[in-house]
Amino acid sequence: MADRTVKLSIFRGDPGGGDMVTYEVPTQEGMVVLDAVLWVQSHRAPDLAVRWNCKAAKCGSCSAEIDGFPRLMCKSPIDEYGDEISVRPMHTFPLIRDLVTDVSWNYEVNKRIQPFTPSEADLADPQPWRMQQEDVDRVIEFRKCIECFLCQDVCHVLRSHGQKDAFFGPRFMIRIASLEMHPKDAADRRPLLRGEAGVGMCNITKCCTEVCPEHIHITDNGIIPMKERMADLYFDPLRFVAGKLMRGRE
Amino acid sequence: MANEPYDTVDTDVLVIGAGGAGQRAAIAAAEAGCQVLVVCKSLLGKAHTVMAEGGMAAALANVAGADTWEVHFQDTMKGGKLINNWRMAHIHATEAPERVLELERWGAVFDRTREGYIHQRPFGAHTYPRLAHIGDRTGLEIIRSLQDHLVHMPNIEVHMETTVSSLLTWEGRAVGALAYRRVDGALVVYRAKAVLLATGGAGRIYRVTSNSWECTGDGVALAYHAGAQLQDCEMVQFHPTGMVWPPGVRGILVTEGVRGEGGILRNSRGERFMVNYDPERMDLSSRDVVARAINAEVEAGRGSPHGGAFLDISHKSPEYIRRKLPSMYEQFLKLAKVDITKEPMEVAPTIHYFMGGVRVGAEDGATTVPGLFAAGEVASGLHGANRLGGNSLSDLLVFGKRAGDAAAVFAQDHAGPVKIDRAQVERAIEELLGPLHRPDGESPFALEEELRDVCTEYAPLIRDREGLEKGLERTLELAERAARCSAGGPTGRAFNPGWHTAQDLRNMLVSAEALFRCALERKESRGAHARRDYPDLDPKLEAVNMVAQKSEGGMACFPVEREPIPDELRAIIDKKFPRFELEEGS
Incomplete structure (x- = not known):
């Protein structure tokens, strides 16, 4: 292992075009793909653009497509790959340069989600809040999200169909879920889910769950319950009839 | 290079850095009615704060009813070996609880006690279980809660992936900064009525560190060049438990929460060696003591195979470990192929935190340069010679808020138009672009x-005069070479890491120089600063902090006496508090 070299092919280019460029990289035990990319940067190509921060799978900055699979580079040990490894930028977001893409759309989406909103009574309560661990546990899973946007990258609604105007994507489905299921949140985001967030666009292929480095069950625990909440409000036949009757009475 | 184009952006308060301190400060200044601009080197939410694991110290007394601000104050002062700014330690201990509860009201989620209150875990050198936490990813929770609060405030704007290269001053007052956008290399001049530094530490000046790439001491260098005083730069914390094997992961943090949850340190003979170094507090002694103990075991030939110690939590149930330490479980399984529910971890000290930094006022985070404020790791004073685990996250919130409040007041008191010195901007641009032209x-x-x-x-970890002098000499020589360095390769400005690194390097050199100079000046062993040639604590040096400042002949370093501690606070430090006994099942 210690003396092995790998052929690392990295996409080099900008919106005007680019190519895969291959670098020979010496490896050492425990090395991850990010280490190899940074070795190339400091020894072969000082202008190789790459985002990274913590190198400990906690910040979600170094997302890329390694041998075609969306992953965090810092959490991808070299020894899980063959002698040739390809690294490309995320496909779903506009390219800036080399491995860096423009993910600003995600930040814009987040601003459109109503933030945490406690009830008037809870806000006015001068005592420290009480919540039970089991209620907190429901949202803990979603709050593990490190915003690597790999789920957004792999989601075919965004990736293949480019429908960023119709669907907020898996990351923001679980963001909404984390608020909707928060024991102290009192807002109703079901109109948002049905409307511009577009929860109906997801057809549950679970690709997002598969790539999540935090192992969040995005589809099963987040998106499906959100679909159900939205359906309860808008498509429940009993509620539909009751709604008609109420309106008749007015 | 003259007449390089740049954008000019005006704001009331310019916040540099978007970790916990920067975000909390921005919220405070915005609440006070100011227009706030936050600039950060990375994307929002990626700051080093996300790596904080164990929790946030605050005397909420949810687990140990006897906990009060007085006990927290005593722990902090004793941990800091009494060279802390006592007023900061006092403020911190009294205000941390309200900052934690406030964060909960902004949507943060913490683990709960059986009664439904915020749970608190034991941590090194804290008398009582005191750390509000959520599993082992408390930093992420704090960042995300602040971030989601902040992005919905209309008078805060965030400029992500923007690096400040110089502060701008006008008649001695901080009035803005020169920066560049990483994405396209465009230059920006920020004009501000007040400037606040929240740039974190400088862990990247060491080879083995738990710090992210951003921790290059930017704020310390910016403040120093603007004329501000630095303080206690010799006080660099080695966290006792970083990963050691395999080499690719060396330095990554292993949370003190492992020991807080019952993890035990052993040497290669299976001995619980902490009994020889701190029989009372054992594995939960302060970080300086545990780090030196591991070092001593290794030097005595009782280290683990890769030069560290074993840390074992496998006596706890696998379910408990995975619930309380989920990211440690995942980190070891994925990166070291070690299942911590079954086998011990191998750990060794790793550079973690800079107690030293920019010298600030206790109440308001004001530096010695008018209009310039600092909060969080970039500032100095609260932690003295050694920081207790969990005191950093509460530091960010308590002093982030205070500095933000004070910056807002300063901005409102100086509401007139901000003047910029064009020649100063030109010089700063020339320096910034230099590496691209060489x-x-x-x-x-x-x-x-x-x-x-x-x-x-x-x-x-253990220093001496000869080594420190050599280190200083080498640092000064490197600084000369760095001033002539090249970005290397193509000279485009769009996302060019060679160019970015040249900027980081310039900043790192200031922190390194201040470290060597202050360490030479402190001729004793105290807290994180241990000297082979002065192995004992010198009681006379308890009264002083080492201060570094720009002078005619380069960086000057000298001791400065602190204001003496009032008797009533002194009495609290010497008080005896009952020990905590863990209730069955809690």
């Missing part, structure tokens, strides 16, 4: 590696 200079990556070797070798 194709034949040395590589900043190589120089950075050399600096890491110098700090690692000459400012280690």
